[in-house]
Amino acid sequence: MIISRLLARKRIAAGIRPSFKAAWLPVAADIIIIAILLAMLWQPALTFIYVMEFSLPLTILVLMVLIYAPLQIVIIVSTIWAVRSRWEEKDTA
Numbered sequence: 001m002i003i004s005r006l007l008a009r010k011r012i013a014a015g016i017r018p019s020f021k022a023a024w025l026p027v028a029a030d031i032i033i034i035a036i037l038l039a040m041l042w043q044p045a046l047t048f049i050y051v052m053e054f055s056l057p058l059t060i061l062v063l064m065v066l067i068y069a070p071l072q073i074v075i076i077v078s079t080i081w082a083v084r085s086r087w088e089e090k091d092t093a
Contacts, residue, residue: 001030001034001073001074001077001078001081002030002033003026003029003030003033004026004027004029004030004078004081004082005077005078005081007026007085008023008026008081008082008084008085009081011085012084012085017085017086017088018085018086020086023082023083023085023086024082026078026082027075027078027079027081027082030074030075030078031071031074031075031078034070034071034074035071038066038067038070038071041066041067042067045062045063045066045067048062049062049063
């Protein structure tokens with residue numbers, strides 16, 4: 001989200017339309033970065049869940065909020081910026 005957004009904003013401001021690879025490699029980098037961060041958060045989250053003795057529905061909710069939601073947010077926002085950087089306006093006139 002960070003890398004793809006920064007690069008896309010610079011490219012849009014400069015009027016540069018990147019290639020498919022140039023637009024989507026930052027998205028892949030963002031996904032890898034968030035996956036590594038969430039992998040580091042996985043064990044502490046499980047330890048917290050075990051110590052607190054959460055029920056199954058609460059465990060699912062906590063893991064969705066801590067792991068699934070941030071990953072989906074990063075993927076969606078990064079994808080939006082990749083598409084924006086490659087967008088071409090069609091002349092309607």
